[in-house]
Amino acid sequence: NAGVMQNPRHLVRRRGQEARLRCSPMKGHSHVYWYRQLPEEGLKFMVYLQKENIIDESGMPKERFSAEFPKEGPSILRIQQVVRGDSAAYFCASQAGAPDTQYFGPGTRLTVL
Amino acid sequence: QKEVEQNSGPLSVPEGAIASLNCTYSDRGSQSFFWYRQYSGKSPELIMSIYSNGDKEDGRFTAQLNKASQYVSLLIRDSQPSDSATYLCAADTGTASKLTFGTGTRLQVTL
Numbered sequence: 356n357a358g359v360m361q362n363p364r365h366l367v368r369r370r371g372q373e374a375r376l377r378c379s380p381m382k383g384h385s386h387v388y389w390y391r392q393l394p395e396e397g398l399k400f401m402v403y404l405q406k407e408n409i410i411d412e413s414g415m416p417k418e419r420f421s422a423e424f425p426k427e428g429p430s431i432l433r434i435q436q437v438v439r440g441d442s443a444a445y446f447c448a449s450q451a452g453a454p455d456t457q458y459f460g461p462g463t464r465l466t467v468l
Numbered sequence: 469q470k471e472v473e474q475n476s477g478p479l480s481v482p483e484g485a486i487a488s489l490n491c492t493y494s495d496r497g498s499q500s501f502f503w504y505r506q507y508s509g510k511s512p513e514l515i516m517s518i519y520s521n522g523d524k525e526d527g528r529f530t531a532q533l534n535k536a537s538q539y540v541s542l543l544i545r546d547s548q549p550s551d552s553a554t555y556l557c558a559a560d561t562g563t564a565s566k567l568t569f570g571t572g573t574r575l576q577v578t579l
Contacts, residue, residue, distance in 0.1 A: 389557070
């Protein structure tokens, strides 16, 4: 039973480039959450999606960040024009349905040079 | 601001002892609470979930919830060096089930 998958595991970008992070939820899970963990800080909620819908994006920065979860394929977190402050670990979690346990993927570690 | 507070530690306990990790939360509307373990450089791994007042036991782990005091704890019996990690407390805000995490308590189990 495959768990939550994320790729790439490590991503290096130069300032001003775009970063695309992908998340495939566990089989049977239709709810996806994205969290960010800055160095030496806790996990912070960014966005909650179901297939083709953004349910809650209250944790997303207003600019440069967007997320989608299309009918087919993985959920994508997109960061445009990255800055050094975007360097962090980005975790995706999936859930079968609310309220249910969220299971985390291995994360994508983004480094902005 | 809905918050979850944890002592950052490190909490140092000898092998075989009981480790006690504590957490408080501010949102009285929170219904579900979770303890995750996170090794350095790895992703959070679910240890326990608890939804009702009282104790919930699973192997060497016991979670305790007191909604009146807005307090959650995790006890680890017979602590092992492999338990050394950061333990994250999380509360489901009830709004879209997003989790609010504490900053974590670093546990060190010494030989």
